[in-house]
Amino acid sequence: MNYIVLDLEWNQCPDGKENENKKLPFEIIEIGAVKLDSNFHKISEFSELIKPCVYGEIHYKTKEVIQLNMEELNSAKTFTQVCQSFLKWCGQDYIFATWGSMDLTELQRNMKYYGLKYEFNYPLKYYDIQKVFSLFFEEAKAKRTLEYAVVYLNIKREYDFHKAIYDAYYAGKILSLIDSDFLQNNESIDYYKPPQSREDEIFIQYKRYSKYVSKAFASKEEAMSDKEVTSMKCHCCNRNLKRKIRWFSINSKIHYALGYCEEHGYMKCKIRMKKNDEDKYFVIKTIKAVNEEEGLLIRTKREDLRLKRRLKRKNKKEHPSEFNI
Known part of the structure; x- marks a missing residue:
């Protein structure tokens, strides 16, 4: 299996969020990717600019990050042309790897907007190199920048950052330094297309925890x-x-919740609510073994929350005018 190390650059509405196209808040303007074999040796690369069709100007925040102008972009191919070429270049047997969790979501959102049909694997598993870097090298969950990781690992800086192909190159270098077994035990799931029915729901057992992704609810x-x-x-x-x-x-x-297994001890249970494109809600539930001290932290969190709510109710009762708008 090959690794497709993907990086995207995108633009947003230059006139502010209130004027954005709700179906396409982020318009992809560059795709860069590096294809690595199972031993992390480079096979080939993909790099294309994309002509914007939704936002005719570059947002000032985007200008601060990327070194592109509208003249360059307007002479590029359309998203449909570039994306079709990219998916063909990916081949058949591969897994995506990205720096962070947004790229695959925005790729699929742009594909949906332009009516591009492509059946990704379900569930769509990938490696979030940003997450795995922190877990493997720092044993933490901090979200580090790509530049931070390059400096931390003493990777030779050959190119500027914030060009898609160069960021993909650096991300691939970082990926190659992570233990393969550790990588496989820390894969991620893209949630852009959550389960549509009870039969499609996702249950995955990892080494350190389990994950469940539910169908949508109203x-x-x-x-x-x-x-x-x-x-x-x-x-x-x-x-x-x-x-x-x-x-x-x-x-x-x-x-949050806390459970106890007679054989394996305390388990921290966490639910995250997510919204899909149809404004319905689905759940990501994780269950992880914790020690007694970590279990106590959950109890403390609940008690602190109860206290804050009691104080708020008390203040509202004693000073009702302050809560009336």
């Missing part, structure tokens, strides 16, 4: 009333967990 409340969504099973043996702390929300998107 509301967050409907999602949290679903038995499969709120079920708690040990990621090691798949047995039902004893509920030590029931599901509680820290905001409108994230819920």
Whole structure:
């Protein structure tokens, strides 16, 4: 299997978010990619600029980052032409690798906008090199910049950053320095096309945790009333967990719970709410083994949240005028 190390550059509405095309907030203007074999040796590369059709000017923030102008872009091929060439260049047996989690989502969103049909693998697994870099080299979850990682690993700086093909080149160099087994145990899933039905739902058992991706629901409340969504099973043996702390929300998107397995100990359960393109909600649930101290942190988080809510209710009762607009 080959690795397609992909990097995209995109533009956004120059007149502000309120005037953007809601179906295409980010318009891809450059595709760069490096194809590596299973031993991380370079096979070939792909690099093309794209003529913008939605936003006729470059946003000032985009100008600060990339070294492109409208004259160059207007003489380029269209997205449809470039994307078709890119997908053909990818071949058959490959897995994507990107710096961060946005590139594949925006690629598919642009493809949908222009009516391009292509069947990616389902679920669409890929390697988030940014995430894996932090986990492997720093044992942390910090989101480092590509330039930071290049300096950290003493990779020779041969090109400027923020040109798609050069960023893909550097990302490929970083990828080649990560242990293959570690990489395989830390793959990511792209959520642009979440499950459409119960039968399509995703269950994956990793070495360190398990992941479940649900079908879409009309509301967050409907999602949290679903038995499969709120079920708690040990990621090691798949047995039902004893509920030590029931599901509680820290905001409108994230819920936590704590379970206990007689054989494998405490399990931290986390739910993230996501919205799809149809404005429906789906759930990403992860369950991970933790020690007693980490389990206590979840309990503390819940108690702190309860205290804050009690104080807010008390203040509202004592000073109602401050809460009336």
